[in-house]
Amino acid sequence: MNEFDLISRYFHKASQPAVADLGIGDDAALLTPREGFQQAISVDMLVSGRHFFADVDPARLGYKSLAVNLSDMAAMGATPRWFTLALALPQADPHWLDAFSRGMFELAQEHGVELVGGDTTRGPLTISIQIAGELEQGTALTRCAALAGDDVWVSGALGAAAAAVAVRVQGLALPAAALQACQDRLEMPMPRVELGRALRGIAGACLDISDGLAGDLKHICERSGLSADLVASQVPVHPALAQLDAETRLHLALTGGDDYELCFCAPVTQRAALAALAAELALPLTRVGSMLAARSGALVRVLNDQGQEMALDSGGFDHFIAAA
Structure with a gap:
């Protein structure tokens, strides 16, 4: 042939x-x-x-x-x-x-x-x-459109695709049903096209999470000239990871790739509109942090519930370093 x-x-x-x-x-x-x-x-x-x-x-x-x-x-x-x-x-x-x-x-x-x-x-x-x-014309969601004071949101739940990779590469142990759910997320991600269209006029900056939430949010910070704080307890972790320890779950959700959910920034005044949109699409939308004025040091910080910064040992997937 x-x-x-x-x-x-x-x-x-x-x-x-x-x-x-x-x-x-x-x-x-x-x-x-x-x-x-x-x-x-x-x-x-x-x-x-x-x-x-x-x-x-x-x-x-x-x-x-x-x-x-x-x-x-x-x-x-x-x-x-x-x-x-x-x-x-x-x-x-x-x-x-x-x-x-x-x-x-x-x-x-x-x-x-x-x-x-x-x-x-x-x-x-x-x-x-x-x-x-x-x-x-002029309605695109772009990475440079975030404003200080905006909420940071994510769609769906995070970490499952990265967990499927960790099972193969690092020997992470998961129950059979949880592993299948993670494998499905890795191999058949759900492109949020309908959500993206609906966010025009509601959100400013937006991107898809391909290399990890913490790493990808840095791109919005860089393009918008801002910084961001994420609250660890607010990050939606996929339920298939429930049997893993809290540190591993958070690490996968923040730094794991292949989620292909949307991360976007929207004014505080849009919270009610986003709650209504989540219900309309039957898709969880979770407020996970805030955009702040530019600062020296880390562009993206992860905070605990007491407002203290938590250590984050990876900024996201790197296509020239990490192997699948």
Whole structure:
């Protein structure tokens, strides 16, 4: 099976005229943004052994490869529209390709996003997706829009995906049911696209938690010229970690990657609106801290209930140091 046969068999879908003027089949796709809208464009790369384990279910890998990009659209408040796929494969395995493409397209259909092009080659298993979305001019959620006095919020619960990695890499022990829940969170994260769109006009700064809450919140601090305090007891830890000791639970929730929940900042006056939104979406939204004026020292501090700073031994996942 050559490159063009592979693309035709597993990745060629008829373009929807409302989404793409011209999709797969030419040297480039033709796309027409709607008048009065901005495009949001992002790219993510997943490398075997770095971002996922080599023995992962290919259907779940196809799902996650697109999910992490959808999460970037969610963090901007954008509606995802198109994506491209660059895929390096050690070999063209029909069973693997069938499962991978099925998992990817099922999620694409759920969010109405279309594959419009890409490339394939032989090499170490590497998946790179570029995604484009759109949103009304001037409505994007950006990392530089936090204000001193804003509340810091997170969606969902944190730490489960990192726990699944810790089981494989560090020998962390979890009961079977808890391990399965953590594995599901690692391999099938839920991109919060609907939440991201709903946050426009309510939140200012926003990002998705891919490398750990404490580390990712630093990016908002840096871009907004502020600092932040998190309250340890307010951080929502995934219930699958209930049997671990408190220190380990907090460490996983604050510094573990692959949660793909949203962290966002909003004025205190929006608390009631966010409570109503959480109920509408049936998604927990938890206030975990505050944005503060810039200070010397740590950009992000973690405090106990007495307001004392707690030690934090890691600032988040580093793609050039940590291994999956």
